[in-house]
Amino acid sequence: MVDCPSYPVRGAARITARLRMRPMGFVVPDDLACVTQFRASSSQPLAGGLPTTGTGRCRHAHRGSTTSFCSSLDGRSRQSYWPVIRLAKVTCLTGSVLTLSPTYTNRGAAVTASYFDVDGTLVSTNLVQPTLFYLLNQGTPAQSALRLGRALVGAPRMAIAELLDRRTFNELLFGTYAGMSEDRLEILGEEVFEKVIQPSIYPHARALVEKSLAAGHEVVFVSGALECVIRHLARGLGATTVIGNRLEMKDGLATGKLLRPVVAGPEKARIVRDHARSRGYSLDDCFAFSDSYSDVPMLSVVGHPAAVNPDRRLALMARAYSWPSFDLTVRPS
Amino acid sequence: MTHPCVVTLDRDSRPRVLFSGDRLVEVDLPPGTRCIYPKRPLAPIQDLDAAIRYAINHPHGSDPLYAKLRPGMKVTIAIDDISMPLPPMRRPDVRERVLTVVLELLADHGVDDVELIIATGIHRRMKASEIRRMVGDRIFNAYYPERLYNHDGEDSKNLVLIGETAQGERLELNRRAAESELLIYVNLTFVPMNGGFKSVAVGLCNYRSLRAHHNPSTIRKSDSYMDPPASELARDIERLGRLAHEKLDIFTIETTVNNRMFDRHLEFLMKNEDDLSGNERLKMKALIASTAALPQPARQAIFDRFPAPYEVTGVHAGATEPTHERSVQKSFDQYLVPIEGQADVMVVGIPYISPYSVHAFLNPLLVQVLAQGYLFNMYRGAPLVKKGGTLIITHPCTDKFDHEQHAPYIDFVHRFLPETRDALELHKRYEQKFAEDPAFIQMYRSGHAYHPAHPFFMWYWGENGRQHLGRVIVVGADNEYIPKLMGWETAASMDDALYRAKNGEARSLEITLLHMPPIVMGDVSVAPTTARSGGSS
Numbered sequence: 001m002v003d004c005p006s007y008p009v010r011g012a013a014r015i016t017a018r019l020r021m022r023p024m025g026f027v028v029p030d031d032l033a034c035v036t037q038f039r040a041s042s043s044q045p046l047a048g049g050l051p052t053t054g055t056g057r058c059r060h061a062h063r064g065s066t067t068s069f070c071s072s073l074d075g076r077s078r079q080s081y082w083p084v085i086r087l088a089k090v091t092c093l094t095g096s097v098l099t100l101s102p103t104y105t106n107r108g109a110a111v112t113a114s115y116f117d118v119d120g121t122l123v124s125t126n127l128v129q130p131t132l133f134y135l136l137n138q139g140t141p142a143q144s145a146l147r148l149g150r151a152l153v154g155a156p157r158m159a160i161a162e163l164l165d166r167r168t169f170n171e172l173l174f175g176t177y178a179g180m181s182e183d184r185l186e187i188l189g190e191e192v193f194e195k196v197i198q199p200s201i202y203p204h205a206r207a208l209v210e211k212s213l214a215a216g217h218e219v220v221f222v223s224g225a226l227e228c229v230i231r232h233l234a235r236g237l238g239a240t241t242v243i244g245n246r247l248e249m250k251d252g253l254a255t256g257k258l259l260r261p262v263v264a265g266p267e268k269a270r271i272v273r274d275h276a277r278s279r280g281y282s283l284d285d286c287f288a289f290s291d292s293y294s295d296v297p298m299l300s301v302v303g304h305p306a307a308v309n310p311d312r313r314l315a316l317m318a319r320a321y322s323w324p325s326f327d328l329t330v331r332p333s
Numbered sequence: 334m335t336h337p338c339v340v341t342l343d344r345d346s347r348p349r350v351l352f353s354g355d356r357l358v359e360v361d362l363p364p365g366t367r368c369i370y371p372k373r374p375l376a377p378i379q380d381l382d383a384a385i386r387y388a389i390n391h392p393h394g395s396d397p398l399y400a401k402l403r404p405g406m407k408v409t410i411a412i413d414d415i416s417m418p419l420p421p422m423r424r425p426d427v428r429e430r431v432l433t434v435v436l437e438l439l440a441d442h443g444v445d446d447v448e449l450i451i452a453t454g455i456h457r458r459m460k461a462s463e464i465r466r467m468v469g470d471r472i473f474n475a476y477y478p479e480r481l482y483n484h485d486g487e488d489s490k491n492l493v494l495i496g497e498t499a500q501g502e503r504l505e506l507n508r509r510a511a512e513s514e515l516l517i518y519v520n521l522t523f524v525p526m527n528g529g530f531k532s533v534a535v536g537l538c539n540y541r542s543l544r545a546h547h548n549p550s551t552i553r554k555s556d557s558y559m560d561p562p563a564s565e566l567a568r569d570i571e572r573l574g575r576l577a578h579e580k581l582d583i584f585t586i587e588t589t590v591n592n593r594m595f596d597r598h599l600e601f602l603m604k605n606e607d608d609l610s611g612n613e614r615l616k617m618k619a620l621i622a623s624t625a626a627l628p629q630p631a632r633q634a635i636f637d638r639f640p641a642p643y644e645v646t647g648v649h650a651g652a653t654e655p656t657h658e659r660s661v662q663k664s665f666d667q668y669l670v671p672i673e674g675q676a677d678v679m680v681v682g683i684p685y686i687s688p689y690s691v692h693a694f695l696n697p698l699l700v701q702v703l704a705q706g707y708l709f710n711m712y713r714g715a716p717l718v719k720k721g722g723t724l725i726i727t728h729p730c731t732d733k734f735d736h737e738q739h740a741p742y743i744d745f746v747h748r749f750l751p752e753t754r755d756a757l758e759l760h761k762r763y764e765q766k767f768a769e770d771p772a773f774i775q776m777y778r779s780g781h782a783y784h785p786a787h788p789f790f791m792w793y794w795g796e797n798g799r800q801h802l803g804r805v806i807v808v809g810a811d812n813e814y815i816p817k818l819m820g821w822e823t824a825a826s827m828d829d830a831l832y833r834a835k836n837g838e839a840r841s842l843e844i845t846l847l848h849m850p851p852i853v854m855g856d857v858s859v860a861p862t863t864a865r866s867g868g869s870s
Binding site for chain 1: 487734736740741743744769770772774778780782
């Protein structure tokens with residue numbers, strides 16, 4: 001038996017979940033400093049109606065492994081594990097899939113997922129603005145000036161890459177982060193959110209995310225932005241999972257390279273497909289939202305694509321395929 | 334003796350001119366066909382402002398409006414949306430006239446906390462230009478957007494539970510309206526099914542509340558929607574409306590208009606084709622030729638350009654029930670034409686507009702709701718067509734949708750209808766999930782799309798027609814698959830359609846043509862032995 005610490009759970013005050021499980025050659029870390037989730041049965045409810053037993057998984061993506069510590073419990077069928085509780089304490093900068101907040105969906109287990117692109121879809125910022133914030137907030141003004149100068153020199157290449165290939169653009173842009181410390185990235189991430197991203201959230205973005213959650217969807221942000229930044233936005237809007245880009249770290253410093261997979265363009269489609277498969281969702285039932293034509297692969301793999309504040313090419317495509325298309329930028333009357 | 338609006342065709346009768354969407358077509362109907370024409374427009378009220386003042390000062394079953402007012406109180410005015418009248422009426426809209434008088438009265442009594450809500454229910458949000466047109470420049474400039482806005486049936490923070498009926502139906506209404514000390518509802522009763530308890534209980538509620546009555550079971554139990562006592566739908570809504578009236582102080586102002594849908598230069602469209610003057614015949618020919626030659630967007634632009642010169646025939650105010658009784662009576666006075674006996678075949682031209690397609694293309698689902706919903710239900714007493722009879726409509730049934738307003742309709746027609754046409758099955762399997770689709774809900778909330786539940790309701794709306802009619806035949810469809818999706822047959826011509834309707838029977842068919850628009854309703858009487866079997870099943 002493993003005792004889990006207390007976690008806040010939306011919709012309930014606090015619970016202590018006691019996971020009764022059979023360890024399978026895996027030691028559950030004491031602090032659960034990883035993304036943990038379990039499906040629980042309804043047979044032995046805790047106070048507050050929460051169940052006690054279940055199966056769980058623990059991901060240590062930053063250590064390059066994903067390990068299931070219990071694949072099933074007492075031979076119970078999956079159908080009896082209801083509802084889903086997600087527990088998480090995020091300390092990992094490089095995890096590939098982060099389940100952010102303990103979330104109870106309204107009807108128990110999420111039945112499907114809504115995948116959201118972030119930049120231009122939910123917020124008016126793009127990848128450049130947070131990067132500029134980082135560059136301008138280095139240890140000394142001289143360091144900031146140096147980094148900014150280097151970035152400006154590389155700007156023409158980035159502009160060309162943006163036109164040709166979003167993935168190359170991302171790699172060039174994140175090259176400007178080389179040498180930044182992990183601590184700085186982490187701490188400034190919160191500041192970037194507060195000062196750059198939060199004021200740029202579109203008026204209807206929160207309502208859209210809320211409706212997805214209310215419909216029982218797992219809300220997943222799939223963004224080319226850095227995970228350490230998007231995570232804060234996801235918390236702010238109530239999203240459950242973040243799939244973002246991660247910087248490679250060496251001796252606590254960013255190398256300027258992105259860890260694979262780079263979240264951009266067609267790769268997003270593969271990531272969404274894999275995520276849905278891992279959660280047992282039918283892609284036909286999944287939703288995806290984006291503003292950009294470059295995300296058409298991601299939109300195309302789900303059964304319910306939607307164009308949000310679409311660019312011209314995406315708007316034409318949405319019209320041709322009768323995808324829902326709407327604008328989150330207008331202020332509610 | 335038959336009513337002057339009922340004309341029986343003979344061998345010398347000219348072809349009838351019917352709407353086929355935004356085109357006009359001539360059809361030959363056999364001698365003996367009974368054509369029902371709209372009544373002449375009722376005489377309008379000469380001094381409308383005086384009539385409005387009189388109505389609110391001499392209300393039915395309520396204190397006068399001024400007696401309900403006190404300085405500093407919180408008042409909300411709810412207003413009917415753009416779905417009525419059709420097409421939108423010439424400025425000034427009657428709602429502007431009523432609002433002008435009411436707002437002056439409120440100001441005179443020191444009532445400053447006033448908000449105006451367009452009671453859209455789950456209809457699309459009205460655009461600013463449409464609201465301006467409806468309420469007038471002065472009111473628009475003074476109130477929009479902070480104090481004049483569309484109702485949002487998905488804004489859970491601004492909805493409040495009013496209560497639950499004995500039948501377990503929950504009613505949630507707009508918070509501002511529910512928390513006001515006085516709710517004034519400004520209505521336009523265009524057809525008898527509008528107004529009354531429906532105004533507040535439907536116009537200011539949400540999808541969850543609508544599910545109580547907008548469902549296939551209720552619709553199947555309804556006879557004519559246009560005859561409130563015979564409508565299960567009206568009875569269910571009345572229950573919820575009474576609940577609202579128990580909890581809120583509601584002052585209802587209802588208005589009615591005549592059926593002057595066409596201006597003088599198009600007035601001939603209302604007339605018996607045999608009575609047209611030479612000049613009118615020429616105009617008719619020109620109109621038929623030009624609608625046939627012009628591209629669709631041009632035809633739609635022309636029809637959108639000309640508002641209807643409706644005139645106000647009645648203003649009543651006070652408690653909802655006695656006020657609405659008078660409005661319905663006025664409506665019947667305008668529309669009802671006495672008819673003896675039902676027909677084997679009902680022929681009707683489907684026009685270019687419906688309550689849900691103002692400034693948009695009439696998509697196939699809306700053609701369905703016009704045919705089997707509204708036009709089939711244009712009766713009191715008994716349906717115009719016998720149980721198991723045939724409905725023949727003229728319409729191209731083009732597979733085209735307005736991508737802004739009717740986005741969820743596309744999924745309904747092309748995803749769900751191919752699975753099943755069974756309304757109960759659609760209701761059970763698909764409705765709720767689709768109604769919670771976050772993308773379509775967002776289109777409803779921040780765009781100008783109908784709520785994702787609306788296409789389902791539109792399908793249910795045709796349910797009593799579907800249950801009553803044996804078959805529906807479309808003349809002039811430009812494709813086969815849309816009629817097939819709707820469960821209809823197609824025919825190349827009216828002769829072909831009538832031949833099919835005859836189905837090899839030796840006897841000649843009794844055919845009735847409902848010559849619309851403008852609106853006309855049959856007040857159908859049948860011999861006791863052949864009393865109505867229709868509607869419920």
